[in-house]
Amino acid sequence: xxxxxxxxxxxxxxxxxxxxxxxxxxxxxxxxxxxxxxxxxxxxxxxxxxxxxxxxxxxxxxxxxxxxxxxxxxxxxxxxxxxxxxxxxxxxxxxxxxxxxxxxxxxxxxxxxxxxxxxxxxxxxxxxxxxxxxxxxxxxxxxxxxxxxxxxxxxxxxxxxxxxxxxxxxxxxxxxxxxxxxxxxxxxxxxxxxxxxxxxxxxxxxxxxxxxxxxxxxx
Amino acid sequence: xxxxxxxxxxxxxxxxxxxxxxxxxxxxxxxxxxxxxxxxxxxxxxxxxxxxxxxxxxxxxxxxxxxxxxxxxxxxxxxxxxxxxxxxxxxxxxxxxxxxxxxxxxxxxxxxxxxxxxxxxxxxxxxxxxxxxxxxxxxxxxxxxxxxxxxxx
Numbered sequence: 001x002x003x004x005x006x007x008x009x010x011x012x013x014x015x016x017x018x019x020x021x022x023x024x025x026x027x028x029x030x031x032x033x034x035x036x037x038x039x040x041x042x043x044x045x046x047x048x049x050x051x052x053x054x055x056x057x058x059x060x061x062x063x064x065x066x067x068x069x070x071x072x073x074x075x076x077x078x079x080x081x082x083x084x085x086x087x088x089x090x091x092x093x094x095x096x097x098x099x100x101x102x103x104x105x106x107x108x109x110x111x112x113x114x115x116x117x118x119x120x121x122x123x124x125x126x127x128x129x130x131x132x133x134x135x136x137x138x139x140x141x142x143x144x145x146x147x148x149x150x151x152x153x154x155x156x157x158x159x160x161x162x163x164x165x166x167x168x169x170x171x172x173x174x175x176x177x178x179x180x181x182x183x184x185x186x187x188x189x190x191x192x193x194x195x196x197x198x199x200x201x202x203x204x205x206x207x208x209x210x211x212x213x214x215x216x217x218x219x
Numbered sequence: 220x221x222x223x224x225x226x227x228x229x230x231x232x233x234x235x236x237x238x239x240x241x242x243x244x245x246x247x248x249x250x251x252x253x254x255x256x257x258x259x260x261x262x263x264x265x266x267x268x269x270x271x272x273x274x275x276x277x278x279x280x281x282x283x284x285x286x287x288x289x290x291x292x293x294x295x296x297x298x299x300x301x302x303x304x305x306x307x308x309x310x311x312x313x314x315x316x317x318x319x320x321x322x323x324x325x326x327x328x329x330x331x332x333x334x335x336x337x338x339x340x341x342x343x344x345x346x347x348x349x350x351x352x353x354x355x356x357x358x359x360x361x362x363x364x365x366x367x368x369x370x371x372x
Contacts (some may be wrong), residue, residue: 087331088267089298090306092258093326096366133259136339137366168307173291173335176311177263202304204327 028181031044046218050161052195057157059118059149062134064127067147069116069157070195076114076192077215081203082163084121089199090186092137094203097137098188104212112193113215115144120158120165122148125181161197192218249276250355254361255348260340266290267330268348268362271323274316274337282314282322289346297329298321308332312323316352326367333346338366 057069070078081098083091098115105113109195119125125133130146148154158165165184172178190199199214201207235276251273259267274280283294297311311329316322324330330346333340340346345363 030281084259086265088258088260088265089306089308089326090331092267095366099366110232129261129264133264136259136261136341164305164323168348169309171292177335180263181308182302183303183305186306187304200304 037197046192046198048212049197049200051197052160055160057149057153059147059153059157060127062127062141062146063174067145069118069147069203070191072145073114073191074167074195075193077218078114078116079195080116080118080161080187080189080210081185082118082120082144082158082161082185084119084165084180084182084184085125085129086121086181087184089184090184090204094186094188094206095137095139096208097203097208099137100208101206101211102140102144104208105215109210110212110215110219112147113143116147118147118154118157119143120154120163120179120184121163122151122154138214162200163188190214190218222371224344250274250280250352250360251359252350254359255360256367257333257340257346257362257364259364259366260336260343262337262339263335266333266336266340267296267326267362268346269324269326269330269367270360271321272350273321274318277318278354279318280316280355283351283353284313285348285350286333286357287333287346287348289337289348290371291335292333293348294332294334295329296332298327309362313353325367340368341361 002144052070056071060069061067078096079084079101081094083095085091095117098117102115117130119130125148127148130148130154134144136142136145163185165182167180168183169181170178186203188201188203188211189197190201193199198218231293252332253273255268255270257268258266272282279354282295284295294310295311295314298308301307314322314329322329342364346362346364348360348362350360351357
């Protein structure tokens with residue numbers, strides 16, 4: 001007669017040696033399953049939000065050199081933000097947070113990370129404007145690139161990554177210069193070594209500890 | 220008779236001026252501007268200044284605006300949140316400072332905006348600004364150019 005299944009937690013006396021071994025196996029299996037689930041749920045914190053795939057964009061950097069994005073950062077983790085240099089508050093705040101992340105990674109000897117800042121106002125943000133924007137802030141450009149280019153191309157990039165930038169207001173100076181102010185997505189983005197966008201953060205209020213931990217997990 | 224009238228008129232007029240000046244000074248001394256700093260900026264571009272106005276008096280005051288020769292235009296602005304993760308900026312208008320309270324100008328919120336700065340704002344530079352208050356009059360402020368203080372620092 002087939003014996004009833006006993007649960008050792010409730011009635012230890014009725015366990016046969018065979019049943020005990022099979023329950024032990026069952027518990028082991030449960031442990032393994034738990035570990036797999038935990039691993040899977042951790043991995044799920046980095047779902048692929050968007051991926052560049054084979055799509056590349058022809059842009060220029062702050063030295064006015066041609067750059068193919070994201071090809072030029074292939075095989076690197078990328079921390080990226082989206083700015084316009086006439087922005088007095090939010091973009092400098094986001095840029096300063098990028099600097100803090102860069103300093104922290106350097107301090108912890110974390111390598112293979114590239115920082116990228118793309119202007120969504122290329123009509124004003126020439127390579128020289130970007131170079132001066134970085135220069136006045138004493139930014140370390142050894143692993144940080146500022147990008148600009150044709151408006152149609154920068155628009156295509158921000159559309160791809162889910163960033164919005166809409167001119168909201170403008171100032172006309174005495175000499176006729178006109179500058180625009182944008183309502184824009186406040187974002188720093190984490191892109192993995194395969195060009196997949198893995199996480200979005202608010203650029204102006206990002207938690208440096210959080211993104212540094214995320215970078216280490218992606219490396 | 221005319222002389223006496225003239226002397227009395229002058230006396231009343233001058234005493235009124237002295238009283239007004241004293242009142243002005245009292246109000247002004249009870250308003251303090253703390254931790255003024257401004258962001259670095261390249262000539263002709265824009266910067267923002269942040270600070271805290273502390274009103275130690277029992278009377279409310281109003282910030283009417285700001286003046287500076289360091290930029291082509293100086294305006295009081297605020298950053299605002301639109302939808303979930305978009306940010307914009309708009310003029311803040313006149314801002315009330317309640318009695319015995321503080322009004323904070325901080326990144327992501329109120330700021331004095333310098334439009335078209337007259338020269339590079341380099342780290343460590345001091346920028347002269349005048350804040351114009353309804354009762355407190357004009358308060359001179361020196362803002363140091365630097366990156367923002369953060370909790371990480």
